[in-house]
Amino acid sequence: MTMKAALLRSFGSPLVIEAMPDPVLGTGEVVVDVVASPVLPYMGEVLSGERRYLLQLPLVPGAGAVGRVRAVGPDATRLAVGDWVYCDPTVRSRDGGKTPDITLQGLSARGDGGLHLQRHFRHGGFAQRMLIPTESAVPIGPITPADAGRWCALGLLLVPYGGLLAARLEAGETLLVSGATGHFGSAAVQVALAMGAGCVVAPGRNEKVLDDLVRRFGPRVRPVRLTDDQDENRERMRRTAPGPIDCVLDLLPPAAGATLVRTAAMTVREFGRVVLMGGVGMLGGDDLQLPYPWLMRNNITVRGQWLCPPGAGHRLTGLIGSGLLDLTQFEVTEFPLDEAHAAVAHAAADGGPFRTTVIRPDQC
Structure with a gap:
């Protein structure tokens, strides 16, 4: 046949x-x-x-x-x-x-x-x-x-879900999604809230998408409008969060620069976690440079995560079946x-x- x-x-x-x-x-x-x-x-x-x-x-x-x-x-x-x-x-x-x-x-x-x-x-x-x-x-x-x-949205949602599992996100924690206005970043906002995140800080330049994230998911989403000043961006992210930022998930695409990844990563609190899942550097450009003293003295955990672990699909369908994750979005x-x-x-x-x-x- x-x-x-x-x-x-x-x-x-x-x-x-x-x-x-x-x-x-x-x-x-x-x-x-x-x-x-x-x-x-x-x-x-x-x-x-x-x-x-x-x-x-x-x-x-x-x-x-x-x-x-x-x-x-x-x-x-x-x-x-x-x-x-x-x-x-x-x-x-x-x-x-x-x-x-x-x-x-x-x-x-x-x-x-x-x-x-x-x-x-x-x-x-x-x-x-x-x-x-x-x-x-x-x-x-x-x-x-x-x-x-x-x-079919499962294929999209599984990517940030893998990152959030790697970050060991717990209910009530504050997450910053670097690249929140993108294809995978916006999905990360939805999945994190379904997992019980107390707040998701969502930086980006696309104000229309940022406003839409708040419209869809409510006040637990805290948008941050980015500027060309990275020091100002870092302070805006920290000020927007209701308290210390527990973990950062980076999902910026290959066209983005490493500078913004570093800016977002360095908002995390002492003993915080940073998970890298984006495509920065895949097509050339500067590599990510994080200060050794900052990593060591603040006990920061940095982890790379490619896709999701085995069995994640079964766990994610449970979130959907329970109504916590709404595919009608x-x-x-x-x-x-x-x-x-x-x-x-x-x-x-x-x-x-x-x-x-x-x-x-x-x-x-």
């Missing part, structure tokens, strides 16, 4: 819609009928090669998907045909021990080990069907097909699979906070 998929044959070439063989199920794997797949705002930069991601071509792109289980391997004891699942694109080697190799299915690989994984778990969600590891199938409970696009624009190229262009042009672009392979 065959299926339709959007295929990338070479960097910079348009996606081609064509027939491909159906995935072949193996032990430890699940085949999913894809109903909706999110389109990242920067997917066009990935497909053009601008992001320089490690990808073996040809490849079906698409970081994650929402769909229904079509078939399960013999070692699956809980999943059943017809279950609604989120397809987590983070694939880890099962023999990696404490340092597994990782590939992001349909998006990128990390190092040679990730490329080895990508040879098998290569194709992403821009297709009618998708083969994923059993552990990547996250049950989301019964939903209607019309809601599948909104559930997201405005969804849908495209059929045949218009995948238009979907990528739309995501780049309209990829602001709480706006999601999805491809619907069930609407060919």
Whole structure:
């Protein structure tokens, strides 16, 4: 049997819609009928090669998907045909021990080990069907097909959720989100409040987005309008917080400079935590420089975090199921699979906070 998929044959070439063989199920794997797949705002930069991601071509792109289980391997004891699942694109080697190799299915690989994984778990969600590891199938409970696009926001929300778990955010604490007006930063504000943050300090230059964050989530969001003076910015962030800032989560994109990351990080209190998740420095530019005496004398913990830990998807769906995290905040624009190229262009042009672009392979 065959299926339709959007295929990338070479960097910079348009996606081609064509027939491909159906995935072949193996032990430890699940085949999913894809109903909706999110389109990242920067997917066009990935497909053009601008992001320089490690990808073996040809490849079906698409970081994650929402769909229904079509078939399960013999070692699956809980999943059943017809279950609604989120397809987590983070694939880890099962023999990696404490340092597994990782590939992001349909998006990128990390190092040679990730490329080895990508040879098998290569194709992403821009297709009618998708083969994923059993552990990547996250049950989301019964939903209607019309809601599948909104559930694609899980892929976005999981990124800051991983950072907040790394920060050990506790209920009642004050968090500063560096990059709060961006695609991932605005999601971090929502997730932190759902986890019980007492206050989220949200610095940014886009006043419209800052005002919208307050409108959506209320007075626990404290906006800070940034200037060109970094000393003034640091004081504004500290003054806006109701008390000491317990932790800082940085989600600034590659185009941002390291100076603003440092400004935000140095607002944290003594014994505070700083988690770095953004893309600063990935495309060149100055590296982050934090003063050794300040780190040592104030007992600051600085941690890098790439994506989320295993099992985070199950925990995040619990926040959604309890009503603490509201997916109706997201405005969804849908495209059929045949218009995948238009979907990528739309995501780049309209990829602001709480706006999601999805491809619907069930609407060919």
